[in-house]
Amino acid sequence: MTTTLIGKPVTRVDGRAKVTGAARYAADFNQHAQLYAVIVSATTGLGRVTALDEAPVRAMPGVVEIISHLNAPRLAYGPHKAFIDPEVGERLHVLQDAQVRFYGQPVAVVVADTLDRAERAANALRISYAAERPVVDPRDPKAQAVEPSGSRGHSHAARGDADRALADAPVKVDVTYDMARENHNPMEPHAVVAAWDGDRLTLWSKSQFVVNEQAEIAAIFGLPLQNVRVICPFIGGAFGTSLRTWPHVTLAAIAARQVGRPIKLVLNRRQMFFTTGHRPRTLQRVAIGATRDGRITSIIHEGNGETSRYEEFTEALLSATSYMYSCPNVRTSYRLTPLDIGTPNHMRGPGESSGMFALESALDELSYALGIDPIELRRRNEPTIDEGENKPFSSRSLVQCYERGAERFGWSRRTPAPRSMRDGRLLVGMGVASATYPVWYLPTSARVRLHPDGTAAVEVAASDMGPGTYTSMTQVAAETLGIPVEQVRVSIGRSDFPPAPPHGGSMTMASVGSAVRAACLAARDEVTRRAIADQRSPVFGAALEGVEWIGGNVRRLGDASAGQPYRDILASSGQPIEAHASNFRDPEAAQRYSMHSFGAVFAEVAIDPDVSTIRVRRALGAYGAGRIVNPLLASSQCTGGMIGGIGMALMEQTALDARDGRPVNAHMADYLMPVNLDIGQLEALFVDEDDPHVNALGVKGLGEIALVGMAPAIANAIHHATGKRVRHLPIRIEDVL
Numbered sequence: 112m113t114t115t116l117i118g119k120p121v122t123r124v125d126g127r128a129k130v131t132g133a134a135r136y137a138a139d140f141n142q143h144a145q146l147y148a149v150i151v152s153a154t155t156g157l158g159r160v161t162a163l164d165e166a167p168v169r170a171m172p173g174v175v176e177i178i179s180h181l182n183a184p185r186l187a188y189g190p191h192k193a194f195i196d197p198e199v200g201e202r203l204h205v206l207q208d209a210q211v212r213f214y215g216q217p218v219a220v221v222v223a224d225t226l227d228r229a230e231r232a233a234n235a236l237r238i239s240y241a242a243e244r245p246v247v248d249p250r251d252p253k254a255q256a257v258e259p260s261g262s263r264g265h266s267h268a269a270r271g272d273a274d275r276a277l278a279d280a281p282v283k284v285d286v287t288y289d290m291a292r293e294n295h296n297p298m299e300p301h302a303v304v305a306a307w308d309g310d311r312l313t314l315w316s317k318s319q320f321v322v323n324e325q326a327e328i329a330a331i332f333g334l335p336l337q338n339v340r341v342i343c344p345f346i347g348g349a350f351g352t353s354l355r356t357w358p359h360v361t362l363a364a365i366a367a368r369q370v371g372r373p374i375k376l377v378l379n380r381r382q383m384f385f386t387t388g389h390r391p392r393t394l395q396r397v398a399i400g401a402t403r404d405g406r407i408t409s410i411i412h413e414g415n416g417e418t419s420r421y422e423e424f425t426e427a428l429l430s431a432t433s434y435m436y437s438c439p440n441v442r443t444s445y446r447l448t449p450l451d452i453g454t455p456n457h458m459r460g461p462g463e464s465s466g467m468f469a470l471e472s473a474l475d476e477l478s479y480a481l482g483i484d485p486i487e488l489r490r491r492n493e494p495t496i497d498e499g500e501n502k503p504f505s506s507r508s509l510v511q512c513y514e515r516g517a518e519r520f521g522w523s524r525r526t527p528a529p530r531s532m533r534d535g536r537l538l539v540g541m542g543v544a545s546a547t548y549p550v551w552y553l554p555t556s557a558r559v560r561l562h563p564d565g566t567a568a569v570e571v572a573a574s575d576m577g578p579g580t581y582t583s584m585t586q587v588a589a590e591t592l593g594i595p596v597e598q599v600r601v602s603i604g605r606s607d608f609p610p611a612p613p614h615g616g617s618m619t620m621a622s623v624g625s626a627v628r629a630a631c632l633a634a635r636d637e638v639t640r641r642a643i644a645d646q647r648s649p650v651f652g653a654a655l656e657g658v659e660w661i662g663g664n665v666r667r668l669g670d671a672s673a674g675q676p677y678r679d680i681l682a683s684s685g686q687p688i689e690a691h692a693s694n695f696r697d698p699e700a701a702q703r704y705s706m707h708s709f710g711a712v713f714a715e716v717a718i719d720p721d722v723s724t725i726r727v728r729r730a731l732g733a734y735g736a737g738r739i740v741n742p743l744l745a746s747s748q749c750t751g752g753m754i755g756g757i758g759m760a761l762m763e764q765t766a767l768d769a770r771d772g773r774p775v776n777a778h779m780a781d782y783l784m785p786v787n788l789d790i791g792q793l794e795a796l797f798v799d800e801d802d803p804h805v806n807a808l809g810v811k812g813l814g815e816i817a818l819v820g821m822a823p824a825i826a827n828a829i830h831h832a833t834g835k836r837v838r839h840l841p842i843r844i845e846d847v848l
């Protein structure tokens with residue numbers, strides 16, 4: 112595919128709207144006569160609500176209503192199953208009973224005429240509880256790991272006899288890892304404006320998956336699908352927290368119905384730690400056996416993730432282990448520990464980023480046990496096929512990523528011995544790790560309308576949480592139609608647009624992009640048909656296959672002229688053309704290959720030997736991720752993910768109080784995240800990868816892989832700098848003192 116716009120560093124088409132405040136986020140959609148709702152969150156981690164002292168609060172200025180399990184409507188909570196929701200277990204049915212299942216669970220909603228008055232009233236509402244001690248730590252003696260009951264393929268894999276091969280291996284590592292719970296903490300909090308018109312509900316709601324929110328809310332309220340509309344044109348970051356529909360959306364809709372007015376409900380930062388999901392804490396064991404010349408003979412990877420008591424959340428913690436390296440004996444096993452917490456959910460690089468921290472850290476330990484350079488160790492165990500699936504890879508550029516990355520990063524300057532590199536008084540360490548993420552591709556439809564003035568309007572129910580969907584889809588449409596980007600208008604984020612999969616799992620560019628391309632190709636065919644039927648057109652009477660499309664012009668095959676601009680064809684009839692198409696991919700071709708992105712991540716840390724402050728001075732990610740549609744967006748996406756990885760490695764941890772399950776650092780002062788001063792020099796580079804199998808655009812996706820690999824690269828660099836192996840995250844000053 113030769114391209115003119117795809118692959119070019121087009122600047123964001125929505126950049127101006129975003130920086131001038133013209134872009135409207137969920138909470139910006141104020142409605143006439145709207146009221147404000149504030150959630151009252153449980154202050155006990157397990158038990159029952161025994162009383163609500165409503166009278167004094169009802170007497171406060173501006174208070175319109177207090178809704179709790181005592182007066183909330185009984186909701187249908189009909190069945191709804193979707194790609195992103197837990198496969199097993201019921202949802203949290205809010206305000207349907209007096210039970211408190213975790214700290215911060217919504218137990219009431221207060222509605223008032225202003226936000227200020229609603230907040231004041233919510234804070235004044237006294238609630239009594241019959242409280243019990245929750246179990247919130249997977250290491251608590253009362254916690255019990257269980258087999259996942261779901262069937263999403265995240266559980267077990269086996270080939271050969273890994274335990275015996277480990278026992279027989281001359282060189283081995285066998286270690287355990289503990290990774291902290293993290294919360295997504297995007298800049299924009301969850302927000303929703305809910306308005307009823309009879310039995311029709313409109314939600315302006317922060318969502319990465321508007322069609323799913325529509326379906327879920329319809330099921331909860333027992334409404335026909337078409338009675339619910341979800342609108343979300345812009346998202347201020349999400350990282351996965353808005354993939355699912357959380358209880359605050361239901362609560363806003365309940366409140367709006369109860370008071371008969373539109374309701375605005377915005378979670379405060381503290382509430383963002385309660386009911387909007389989190390990266391689950393994981394406990395893992397990795398054991399690797401190898402021959403003395405560095406051939407891996409056994410990999411055992413056991414993982415344990417936390418989930419809630421009322422839903423089962425699973426993630427792909429161990430999936431990468433079966434295909435990363437060549438090894439005849441592999442065993443993975445996945446267990447879950449239900450706790451008295453809210454349900455976790457996907458957070459950037461879900462599963463792979465946690466599992467690969469353990470695997471890639473252990474591999475680094477093995478490289479030291481063997482005395483082999485960690486990149487060389489990976490090269491010696493590079494597989495020719497996906498040995499887990501027993502299929503060829505559609506493409507795999509891991510070795511090229513290591514080669515290009517190592518050269519660019521200056522890996523050859525590294526001296527392998529721990530504590531052997533210094534810069535002045537600082538200890539310097541360099542570490543590497545592999546990254547990977549599957550290529551997801553789900554059915555998507557898109558609609559394109561070509562107007563006689565030469566402009567094109569694209570509609571699809573996709574989202575843009577930051578990667579630049581508006582821009583990349585504009586590029587695909589403009590490229591396919593042969594018109595300038597200025598003439599394309601992309602509209603997304605509405606449930607009444609053609610359906611798109613979740614804006615997550617790094618699948619938007621591949622899935623939605625392919626659908627936009629298909630719709631534009633269908634529109635081209637429509638234009639061509641119209642021209643063929645038009646006596647004034649130079650292609651009048653030609654066969655459809657006898658007409659070619661050059662830029663925005665149609666001409667007969669073999670005709671050397673510039674052809675007829677398609678806008679002239681439309682202008683002559685004055686009628687727009689509309690086309691609708693889906694992102695078809697041959698399912699058999701898709702089954703033949705194992706499809707993943709790969710990357711090599713390099714990090715350099717500098718550690719003060721006296722006070723042990725850790726700084727990531729440089730990091731480089733080299734990725735093989737198929738066609739890069741926009742290097743500007745791609746680089747921004749990847750450095751953003753790498754910063755997430757720095758947070759994972761060194762800072763982020765949601766700490767729960769064992770007595771009541773309270774997240775003790777549920778605010779931005781104590782939930783540490785990297786800021787500009789924490790970031791040194793970051794670079795993402797992309798190796799050329801032409802993959803004809805993944806999809807029509809040759810795109811693999813980038814959002815998740817950019818976080819995978821960063822934390823182990825940093826942990827490995829810390830070991831190189833200090834000689835200390837830290838097997839938990841985050842790694843803090845006290846771990847390397």
Ligand code: MOS
Nearest residue numbers: 351458459615616
């Ligand atoms: Mo990303 S965790 O798939 O939003």
